[in-house]
Amino acid sequence: MGCNNSCLQRSSHTRHMQPRVAASSATILWAPAAERPGLAPRSRLNVAGGLMPVFLFYPQTPDGACLTFVSASLADDAEAVRHAAQVLADHASADEVAVWQGERLIAVHGRDSSATPPAIGHVLLVEDCFFQAETFKLAFREAGFAVACASGEADAAAQLQARTPDIALVDIDLGDGPSFAVAETLEAQKVPFLFVTGYDRAILPARWRHIGHVCKPVMGSQVVEAAKAVINPSPLAA
Incomplete structure (x- = not known):
């Protein structure tokens, strides 16, 4: 179901402090968990030169503002680079991801970089709430799935045209x-x-x-288990 746009509203305060990357890029800003200053909405880049909070910036909204959220914990440079590859796999609108710590550029990961194929299968997640989608997506990744995300009907159609998933998870209410x-x-x-939704089953045709x-x-783990049961049903359930 719907999700508020507070992340978009916050982005206008941090937009002018981003590292310079291509307009089609996403940017991961990260710091080790022990040094992260917390997840308060007012957190922003430390322009004095210290470590900055962890954000992902996606410059893909109509007005040019950046979609912003606090990323998962990234323990070291190698994990940050792996996370960059996952971002590209999940978000078709980003051509490359620049990984920064403070003013230090760690790496730039493009679509021509090699990636490890999924061990289990491919999931299409149709969910308009960004934070809910991130929760489910991380759970599927940990279980060995590749995940494509769609926030609406048009996005879902584009994802299905690009690739047929092994299973899809669909929110009934995509905003309207x-x-x-x-x-x-x-x-x-x-x-x-x-169907993964806040509506009761009675609403289903x-x-x-x-x-x-x-x-x-x-919980994300419960959604993963439900998806696995559909892909590989138990003989007792047949």
């Missing part, structure tokens, strides 16, 4: 109330899917009452 357009597309393409339904709030 209940909609089943994505489910219809997935059904037409014979892609297995689950009769044609989809047999589809798995995971009710929010829910």
Whole structure:
């Protein structure tokens, strides 16, 4: 279901302090967990030259502002570079990711860089709340999946055109109330899917009452287990 835009509102305060990277790039700013100053919304870059908080910047909104959020803990340079590769895999609008610590450029990771293939499969996550999507995405990554993210019906259609996932997780409300357009597309393409939503199962049309339904709030690990059960059903469940 819907998510507020406080992350977009905060971005206007940090926008002018970003390192210089290409307009199509995402930027990871990170510091070791022990030195991170916390996750308060007022946190911003330390222009005095010290370590800065951890943010991801995606310069892809219509007005040119940057979508901002605090990233996962990154223990060292190598982990930061691995995280950069994952960002590119998840967000098609970024051509490269520049990894910085303070004013130190650690690495620039582009789409031509090598990546390790997923061990389990490919997931399409259709969720308009950025932070909810990040929670689920990290859980799937830890389980060995590759994840593509879509925040709306058009994004989902583009992702499906680029690649057919092994399973899709679909939020019914993508900002404008209940909609089943994505489910219809997935059904037409014979892609297995689950509904992950705050709505009760009773809202589902009769044609989809047999589809798995995971009710929010829910932990990322629970969503992963539900997806695994669809991809590899137990013989007892057949």
